[in-house]
Amino acid sequence: MIPFSPPSITEEDIEAVVEVLRSGWITTGPVGQRFEQALAAYCGTERVVALNSATAALELALRAVGAGPGDEVIVPAYTYTASASVIDHVGATIVMVDTEPGAPIPSPERIAAAVTQRTRAIITVDLAGIPYDSRPLHDLLAGRGRIDEGLPHALGRPAIISDAAHSLGARLADLASGQIADMTAFSFHAVKNLTTAEGGALTWRADLPVDHDELARSIRVLALHGQTKDALAKSQGSSWEYDIVSPAYKANMPDVLAAIGLSQLGRYEQIVARRLELVDRYASGLEGSGVELLHHSVPGQRSSAHLAIASxxxxxxxxxxxxxxxxxxxxxxxxxxxxxxxxxxxxxxLGFSPDQHPHAHGFYSTELTLPLHVLLTDQDVDQVCSALVDALA
Incomplete structure (x- = not known):
């Protein structure tokens, strides 16, 4: 059986975890800090906060921009539940927009048309690893939405948060995923290109009009029960004293998991390059079959090739x-x-119905995702293509 998406774990990854286990410090600590710094350098951003999931990253991003009861947050109808459930978590209203005909994403114009005076934020989705170009939204949203306070006020428009669970390593021209939207949430779930078994991270643009140190601090506090110091800081001599400033959450990433991510990040460019090779081989093998792959060559754009989505x-x-x-x-x-x-x-x-999003349902009705992972051989891809052509026949 050719599996759909098994994790790629090397001896180096295993040894990195063993080293942490032997160190005596397995919760959030120095390895996690190195992972955050390496991720920030890779993405070209100022700060990264490693967390226990992309879902936590999305929710904390919404809280960082002040989204809550009375606000609206826009999200595409074609996505995984995590993109939308976090809106409900913070008490805001989910505003779901349809995709474009024959496509799984909405246009910037469709998103902008859904903005009201209650819109605090917009969540875009980098489906399959293809980066969503949210730059046109900047002008379309200028002076619109709920911009009375916080980051939306500083931006002069609703904040744009990227659900980049699929797109670590993707690029738009000279911008890496993490630099395109105002804030970006990554996933390191077991099936992702880079995994920490379970995990995620939140980052933001280097030119975001915020105090970067304060934003990172506030997110870390929210991710650790509202506690002002983590375990490592409390262990330094007589520095145990701490405060709880809000009844918050538990979403930090322990060093055991960060070690896997830090190890994999060292070879991540090779991982993406191989996945792109496999997508190209699928395209060649399915040429003339009537199967349309979502990944396509756009000048200046690079997908992370997370999913091989086909119509x-x-x-x-x-x-x-x-x-x-x-x-x-x-x-x-x-x-x-x-x-x-x-x-x-x-x-x-919650009141949504399929007839509100006909284009999303049209795309879904013929969608199929093919195996895509670095354990695939070229011969495996050829076998998948042959089996798919036979099944269609």
């Missing part, structure tokens, strides 16, 4: 699901990314 020449979900079963019987594990949010019970219960 199939089928009539709808029933035929697509038959193809998935035929692939499985041929020894290939495939998946679907994603069911639009308004197909899910939680969001139907």
């Amino acid at each position: 199939l020449p089928v009539d709808g979900p029933a035929e697509r699901n038959r193809v998935i079963q035929d692939l499985y019987e041929a020894g290939v594990s495939a998946n679907v990314h994603y069911k639009p949010l308004s197909l899910l019970t939680a969001y139907r219960n």
Whole structure:
């Protein structure tokens, strides 16, 4: 069986974890600090805060921009639940926008049309690892939305937060993922290009009009029960004294996990390069089959190639699901990314319905995600292509 997305763990990764275990310090500490510094250098940003998930990073970003009851936050209808659930977590109202016809993302113009005087923030999504170009939103949103205080006031528009769970290492011209939106949330979940088993991180543009030290401090406090010192700081001599400034959350990343990420970051450019090679091989192997891959060559753009999303020449979900079963019987594990949010019970219960987002549902109805990971060989990709062509026939 060709698996869908197994993690790539090397002996170097294992040894990095063993070293932390032997050090006697396994919670948030010096290795996590080095991981944050390395990530900031890689992304070209001022600060990174490592956390236990991208979901935590998105929620803390919303809290950092002041989103809460009475506010609206815009999110695409075609995404994983984490992009939207965090809006509900902070008590704001979810405003869901449809995608463009035949595509899984909304245009900047469609997003801007959904902005009201209550809009505090916008969450964009880098689906499959393709960076969403939020730069046109800057002008479209100028002077609009709820900009009465905090970061939106300093920006003169709603804050733009990137759900970059898929796009570490992606680029738009000279901008890396992490530099494009105002704030950016990464995921290091087990299936991501770079993994810490479970984990995430939050970063922001170097030219964001904030006190970077204060923003990082406030996010760390929110991620550690509202506590003003972490365990490492409290362990320094008589520095145990601390305060709790808010009844907050627990979302820090321990050094055991940070060690995996720091190890993998050292070879991450090679990981992305191999994934891009595999996408190109899929494109060649499926040429003429009627299958359309989401990844495409755009001058100045580089995807991180996290998912091999394809649109199939089928009539709808029933035929697509038959193809998935035929692939499985041929020894290939495939998946679907994603069911639009308004197909899910939680969001139907919030008042959303599929007919509000016809383009998202149209794309979903023929979508298939093919295996994509660095353990794939060229021959594996050829086998997947052959099995897919046979299933379609």
